[in-house]
Amino acid sequence: MIVAEQKPFEEIRRMITPYERVLILGCGTCMTVCDAGGEREVSFLHNALRLAQARSGDVAHTFSEYTLKRQCDPEFLELLPEKVADVDVVLSLGCGIGVQAIAESFPEMPVLPGVNTSFMGMTKESGVWDERCAACGDCRLEDTAGICPITRCTKGILNGPCAGTKKGKCEANKDMDCAWILIYQRLERLQQLDKMRRYYPPRNFRTIPRPRRIVTKAAVVTGEGDG
């Protein structure tokens, strides 16, 4: 899941300054799960912005709110036209993908990001999320016993541990487990310690061309058989 956190309130207020009518748009998928932009947060932000406006005595904005099931698909965005017809800006509480999907679907409409999209991760406990994947495009979890050194090692090294590991913790953060010690322990449990002896050549991340695209559909000429 994509994890984000809501932008600081001051920043959101600053961003909306030039616009009069603001639609606060939530996302019902990842942003709901990570507490950053679900319907509850949309209502919260709506109330807070209204309160801030009332306190400042400067009635510059009107607000409306709506939450889509998912912002990153054009079909869901088709539910919006009525809602965006009479607003000047969309304040999206979707992740960076959602914001861009809106920008693509509504060429004339300014869109603002309400959250800082942070990482791909999982819930550790209620209200706590941890990063787990860097989307590097070349998964090596087979070799590392299902524990990703790219995200979980501070240095992201592929042949660890480094000399900075101390009693299983990272030298950069004494509260954080050393990913390579975790990998070692799990490989040992799986009786695959030989994988520790291998050398993994360093990766050149610059070779990844951006933006990436994945195509799962095959190129088929419609109306023709292939026999």
Added chain:
Amino acid sequence: MNVANKSYPEERLERSPDHSLVPPCQSACPLHMDIREYVGLVSQGKIMEALQVIRTGNPFPSICAYVCTHPCEDACRRSQVDKPIAIRALKRFAVEFGGDRLIGAEAETRHKEKVAIVGSGPAGLSCAYYLKKSGYPVTILEAHSELGGMLRIGIPQYRLPRDVLDIEVQRLTRMGVEIRTNTRVVSLDLLFELGYKAVFITIGAHQSLRMGIEGEESAGVIDGATFLREVNLGLKPSLGRRVAVVGGGNVAIDAARTAIRLGVKNVSILYRRSRAEMPAEPGEVEQALEEGIDIKYLVTPTRIKRENKRLTVTCIRMELGEPDESGRQRPVPIKDSEFVEELDTLIGAIGQAPQAPSDFGVRLGRGSTIQVDPGTLTTNRAGVFAGGDAVTGPATVTEALAAGRLAAFRIDDYLRHRYPLPGKEDREKLSGDLLPETIEMIRKIERVEPPSLTVAARAKDFGTVELVYGWEQATNEARRCLRCGIGVEILFQDKCASCLTCLRACPYHVPYLDASGTVRIPADQCQACGICVAECPAKAIVLRKPFDRRQVTEELGHTVKSLAEAKNKPFIIGFGCQYGLFGTGSLARLWRGAKAGVWIVPVLCVAKVEATHLLAAFETGAEGVFIAGCGEQCARENTIYWVQQRVARVRKVLKPIGLEPERLQVFALGAAAEDPAAELDRFVEQVSALRLASVIMGEVKS
């Protein structure tokens, strides 16, 4: 692309959860009363409203408040946690404090078909009440000089004060029910000749069963029903110094306790089985023991002999053998275990049967009871209905009231030529036990027993033994209710993001993932604390009003509407728990004596106050906002923890908005709580100081 143009489901919010399971108390009640509802209202201190709910389901609530055998309490799921809710005592409280002694107005007569009711016990009175309400001319025919049947001549005054009964009877008179006392009906044909179109026979079960032993006809031996009737009609039979009552039912206990009140010092009960099999109400047995009545178990009399104006009663000891058809173990005499009791009076109270005159022409069944169709209460004679003890044999007042109501509805159907099919309960009944992990998390709260008269005072006269709750006792007892079946529902399954917040936040381990990976919140386990409703990031979970967020918003709206114009004091809004201490308990004075400028929004537990409510409170112009909850004394789990979470969230945005975070406070009662009144005072002072500071700042600027 094919996308339906759906409108935002705002209007769907007006929908309430679909399910509403019938709680066990309600399904156990013969009258099917909405107990959960009125207990909930009592816990909020809404006594008038509670009484209104009680009145809707019960024609004579004050009678039930005294004498109901409360099968609801036996079914109460709270007994899986600690002890059941004291439902009857709460009803008594509502009846006494809610002003039930008011007498209703006359009911309009809309039909011409006259109905005769033979007998004026609880079934007859109830039938008359409902028939009259439906607009029929009703006549009650009563053999005795006063109405009430067993309520008057069977139940002793210490259990049902006669003024309570008189008021209920007056209610019927006021409604326009015709009453003929001292009128024994011997023939139904005569009634039909007099123009009655339907007859309800409710003659009770007044004929005492004989013990069937030698010497039963002797002077000094009387039967329980006759004894109670004489005492209740004002006679004072002379009993002598030693009295024994034979039997183990409520009549036996009533007779023994009545004897104590007539001044007899030595009263015993002879019962042939053991305490566990005793059909009498356990509470009544307990009170009898307190009053010094000696209950001799596994004993039965076999022979009575009268000598020198005294009774020599030979008894034999019993032991329990194989179970009989009633499921209870059959008592078997122990050989050569006879002993002799010297008594002045022996009261036989081993059961009663109805005695319908043969001229009624109704078919009788087992134990001389009148045979009826249980669904319609019709007898073998057209237009003749029967109910109450005459049909069931001796049973409870509440069952009789229910039978009377059923008879009224079926007589109405009969007279209007309607033929309804047997009704089916349209709402699902809640059954099954609470899960062990849920039980473990439910706070144990001691049951508050109503006060009762001292034992010494009871022996003096027929004063009511059980006294009524005080205000705080009643609300504290009522808030123990688990609100079975009222819980939350994932009303918007389409919005649920399966984030598992509810599953993680629920203190009672109620939500779970089903095999398909869908989150389920079983209504029969939910404790309706509201934590998941406020925490759900998709706002997919909804509680029923008045527990819902909509209620908090509405209450806030009412508060704002009632704000005074002058705002020279700091204007502060507090969300206060309506249950227990802050709402109706000892801390209620904080509100009632609250300083001008402090406005309270009552909420049904502070766990239901959401971050948006706090912001909305500030938006009304409040200079300070606080939440006042019961803390460690809350009946629910973890409530203050979640309140603190939401408060922290709001404080974070208050600062950039230009409001000091200390303008938002939580007051919770800890174990060693400081005086909450002083805390509140300090908060008011603090907010005043902030106000002053901002005024000065404003002047400096300008």
